[in-house]
Amino acid sequence: MIAIEKQYVQWSENNDLHHARWLSASAHLPPARLVLVDDKTTADEAYRLACAGTSMLYRGDFHNARQLLQAITRRIERTEQRSEKRRLSKAASQSIEKSKDIPxxxxxxxxxxxxxxRLLSRLLLELDADYISQLRRAPEFNKACIAAFGALDKEDKTCVLSFRDLQGALGAAGWRDKGVPIKALDLSIFPHYGVFAPTRHEYVQLLLAAPSPDDCATAYDIGTGTGLLAIVLAQRGIKQIIATDLNPRALTCAEDNFERSKLDSVQLQQADLFPTDAPLANLIVCNPPWLPAKPTSPLEYSVYDEQSKMLRGLLQGATQHLAEQGEIWLILSDLAEHLQLRSRDELLSWFIDADLSIKYRLDTEPKHGRSQDKTDPLYAARSNEITSLWCLVRKP
Structure with a gap:
């Protein structure tokens, strides 16, 4: 695991210089400009400061801080709505075709x-070494923070983080406690902080419907995340499953879910794509990030795959790890095609370049709310999305 250099933030308060560990889930740099705000600070003042690039360290009441963040959010939404109206007006006047405007x-x-x-991350909180806030009416959230950010080092007496990151840690703790129900499997998956929650899991039915390869003794789950695909394979009776991921948080999360499901047939390995010192796979399963765009934070790596690096790496390396009659089950949405970020011909050419051919394909339509939301500017793309299981084999 790559060591991350610690960063610190400084500010002046009561004629003293204060120094605290800086924490950011989005890998934002420590604030260059920081002012103190409190219960008397208005939402308009806070919004102006945020737009000017000034971070605000809150002093006062915890619930007032939360309400201030909500008020800033409303002001941002009003600004976004005005920008969208101007964009639509300009598009209408220029007669821009919708299909050309989607990218x-x-x-x-x-x-x-x-x-x-960026704007919402400028409202900050200071916590002590045990993640306890000195704000009035602050709840206990040290357990959620330790799960998200880890315990602070002894020399770090306090830390500063955004209120939004704290909300993210609390939300992740909620998912971890209650789990995500997977109806097709009659169980729940329990995501950890920093691991993509499988709230969209219509593809599970595709995995259950696909016919198993002959003599399927060994399977790989590449980029296991929460471990959901490995659990599906185990439920299908595959005796040896090797699940890999590069993210240490994902490996811990997957191990937790395997233990909850009482699975002892899955081996975990930290690896970039394929496992090492493993038998050839009769089946390789992967659900890579679906959109070929650059992630802007560590939390986006499960959604965005810059230049389709993971997908192309998987395809190029697969035959070296695949048994003679083995299969690859690639779970992939065609949303990138509808967004004109990648063409179907381009995807098919990658299969050919990797000496792979298509044995069959299973499809399912999305069931998530955004695919039904006609107010979404990308509704035309989302409503036509299809998620597929591509069964790939070596070229004959």
């Missing part, structure tokens, strides 16, 4: 999301 809409939406994240 721009996608990139604009990502920029808007990133800008919103």
């Amino acid at each position: 721009n809409l996608f990139h604009q939406q990502r920029q808007t999301t990133a800008q919103r994240s």
Whole structure:
């Protein structure tokens, strides 16, 4: 695991210079400008400071801080709505075809999301070494913070993080406690902080419907995440499963889910794609990130795969790890095609370049809420999305 250099933030308060460990789930740099705010700070003042690039360290009441963040969010949303109206007006006046505008809409939406994240991340909290806040009416959240950020070193007496990152840690703790129900398996998966939660799991039915390869003794689950695909394979009776992931959080999460499911047939290995010192696989399963775009934070690596690096690496290396009659089950949405980020011909050419051919394909339609939301600027793409299980084999 790569060691991450610790960072610190400084500020002046009551004529004293304060120094605290800086924590950021989105890998934001420590704030260059920081002011103290409290219960008297208005939402308009806070919004102006955030837009000017100034971070705000909150003093006062915890619930007032939460309400201030909500008020800043409403102001950001109003600004976004005005920008969207101007964009639609400009598009109408220029008669821009919707099909040509979709890639721009996608990139604009990502920029808007990133800008919103930056603004909301400028409201900060200070916590002591045990992740306890001195704000009035602050609840206990040290357990959630330790799970998300790890215990602080002894020399770090306090830390500073964004209120939004704290909310993320609390939300992740909730998922970890209650789990994500997977109806097709009659069980729940328990995501950890920093591991993508399988809230979209229509592809599980595809995995259950696909016919098993002959003599399937060994299977790989590449990029296991929460371990969901490995659990599906185990339920299908495969005796030896090797699950890999590069993210240490994912390996810990998968191990937790395997223990909850009482599985002892799955081996975990930290690896970039394929396991080492392993028998050839009769089946390789992978659900790679679906969109070929650059992640802007560590939490986005499960969604975005810059230049399809993981997908192409999987395809190029698969035959070296595949038994003679083995199969690859690739779980992939075609949303990237509808967003015009990748063409179907390009995907098929990668199969050919990797000496792979298509044995069959199973499809399913999305069931998530955004595919039904007609107010979403990307509705045309999302409503036509298909998720597929591509069964690939060596070229004859």
